[in-house]
Amino acid sequence: MNFNDKNITIVGLGMEGGSFAIAIKEFIKPRNLFAVDIDENILIAAEKLGVISKGFKNPADILGKSDIVIMCIYPSLVIEFMKEHMEDFKSGCIVTDVAGVKRNIVNELDGIVRDDIDFIPGHPMAGNEFRGFLYADKKIFEGCSYLLTPTEQNKEENLVVIETLARKIGASIVFRTDIDTHDTMIAYASQLIHVIASSIVNSDYYSDDITLFSGGSFKSATRVANINPDLWTDAFLENKDNLIKQIDAFSSNIQKLKDALIEEDADLIHGFLKESFTRSNRHTNKFK
Amino acid sequence: MNFNDKNITIVGLGMEGGSFAIAIKEFIKPRNLFAVDIDENILIAAEKLGVISKGFKNPADILGKSDIVIMCIYPSLVIEFMKEHMEDFKSGCIVTDVAGVKRNIVNELDGIVRDDIDFIPGHPMAGNEFRGFLYADKKIFEGCSYLLTPTEQNKEENLVVIETLARKIGASIVFRTDIDTHDTMIAYASQLIHVIASSIVNSDYYSDDITLFSGGSFKSATRVANINPDLWTDAFLENKDNLIKQIDAFSSNIQKLKDALIEEDADLIHGFLKESFTRSNRHTNKFK
Structure with a gap:
């Protein structure tokens, strides 16, 4: 063309x-x-x-x-x-x-x-x-x-x-x-990720010293906390039903891990991490 | 030397x-x-x-x-x-x-x-x-x-x-x-990040099609979901009091955003995102 x-x-x-x-x-x-x-x-x-x-x-x-x-x-x-x-x-x-x-x-x-x-x-x-x-x-x-x-x-x-x-x-x-699939999946794979990044950074433990205690994982996870507030406030509200659903599902996973920590349920924690390991391993080019 | x-x-x-x-x-x-x-x-x-x-x-x-x-x-x-x-x-x-x-x-x-x-x-x-x-x-x-x-x-x-x-x-x-500061900050800047990555990936919405709907932010945030379950189960349990505290603080931020979405409180969402923008902007070399 x-x-x-x-x-x-x-x-x-x-x-x-x-x-x-x-x-x-x-x-x-x-x-x-x-x-x-x-x-x-x-x-x-x-x-x-x-x-x-x-x-x-x-x-x-x-x-x-x-x-x-x-x-x-x-x-x-x-x-x-x-x-x-x-x-x-x-x-x-x-x-x-x-x-x-x-x-x-x-x-x-x-x-x-x-x-x-x-x-x-x-x-x-x-x-x-x-x-x-x-x-x-x-x-x-x-x-x-x-x-x-x-x-x-x-x-x-x-x-x-x-x-x-x-x-x-x-x-x-x-x-x-289609629009429904798009907006549902975007709530998960993009908006939720930005909600999370901001929620990590807006912590009492975040300070100018954070680089002392953080490696690549922190940097990766919080990169998008440098968010455009105008653009994303609108986008979150526009898609609020989908985003709330994603926040709930994510929070229930976090809660599951927290409960397992309280119960010292090593098997549950191990199984949970094993599952995420297996899932993400499918999408990883190790030698890239 | x-x-x-x-x-x-x-x-x-x-x-x-x-x-x-x-x-x-x-x-x-x-x-x-x-x-x-x-x-x-x-x-x-x-x-x-x-x-x-x-x-x-x-x-x-x-x-x-x-x-x-x-x-x-x-x-x-x-x-x-x-x-x-x-x-x-x-x-x-x-x-x-x-x-x-x-x-x-x-x-x-x-x-x-x-x-x-x-x-x-x-x-x-x-x-x-x-x-x-x-x-x-x-x-x-x-x-x-x-x-x-x-x-x-x-x-x-x-x-x-x-x-x-x-x-x-x-x-x-x-x-x-000192050990206390170390273990407290590691719970925040490393362990919490791994808990989050696994909790994102262990979602019903995660599938082999996820790359269709995801950009760099998803990839960054979930990179460490490819976690070593043996190592991290031990590390989480060893530091469980600190990690639970971090999960609670993080979850309360997530909850704050969720409530603001339900109330359609654009000012709160905007303020929250502005805060994370300001914080993370201090640590970012834009032209790197």
Whole structure:
């Protein structure tokens, strides 16, 4: 598939949007790579750095020429943006997003997106724990899982466009699933992990001396405690039923281990650890 | 400090003992580097690979010539080993261990170690999630924290020997602390992290498909779920009071977030995440 007759526009040049820009410039080579951001300085910088062809503060100035639009702004802002600029989009364009929870964005846009615009809900499982264009990094997509939750309105050929783009920028898994499965599994494999990391770090025992007593395991487990509070508060609340279910299931495991410690039930502890050893061993490339 | 007139003996050539052997051979260059193991094949292999000078199945054959002995076997076996071979050690030798919890080993050996042997309780916060000599890797010590919990019997000059050895093999932090502080902080910064990793993995939602829905955060948080059940069951039980305290504090944070989700208390969630963001940001080198 050839992108060199396509104009791609990224809305929001933060860490994620910036990473898309760098990766798309290198691996996709579209006719033009545009960006929209409210921060003019970032647009100027990205232009000077050669990351984008041109930046626009006013979306109306460029949406009409954009074949593919990638929305890299907060999910709530995506909905606002789409509503406000619905008439500015080019007929036949593909719009995709990166929201980590899919239900709201899909529900809110249902019925209000023009028939000649194909909005494809996307979720690249890629990122780092930082914010802003300066932390953009094409490597975040390397080997990532890129999920799509297609709607009935999506055209097959457009899904293939986004899937091709995802693979070209580095995703090793590109996978279509339904919104329920997506939001359920994300509550487990992503949101719960962030809840845990924050809960570890917000301890009375955490201090500037913690590096004295910690090895790689602590660092790994708390890396994502460096969380974006605005983004994740919204995402947690949006998916609260699923997340509460995951917190309950996890807490019941923790409680099981605690009870076994109180009872000094070595067999139960051993069995529990053996189980996690066996499960995670299946997914581990020991010599990597 | 010069080690080239010293014989160093490693007891137990597993992942940790093997890593010591490789690092000591490269960075310490002792007169001889010996190893004791119950598995003759490992000793032969390590000898052929040039990692050790010579291996011994019978500790009595080599302890009498060993100036420094590093015990890399299970903590309970260290105690047994020391009792059984007390008369075999060389007069004036330094013995150190790597147990992750220090109270039992120090208490059990108190009063039974010969006056002319200096047992220095050590804990290199270094390792990987694998087992056995084949996973030995000198890099595990790179930049690690190496803790000592000296007793009143330890001679200052011998503490300096072990501290020098620790720095030479790669530790960036070499730190003396007391047993209580050590075991308390280890319950938080290491044992709790392993309890959490296992509790994440032992979920009904964990399956072979999990990589579809997970990014780096899940992988980081569950890396250590690939846990050695024998070693960690013992370590958890040995430190159970401290670990239970940590589980309680952590669970109460998780519960706080869960309650806030139920109440849709966005301010509380945001404040909680902001706090963990601020705390962990202090320890993060963003451009690393």
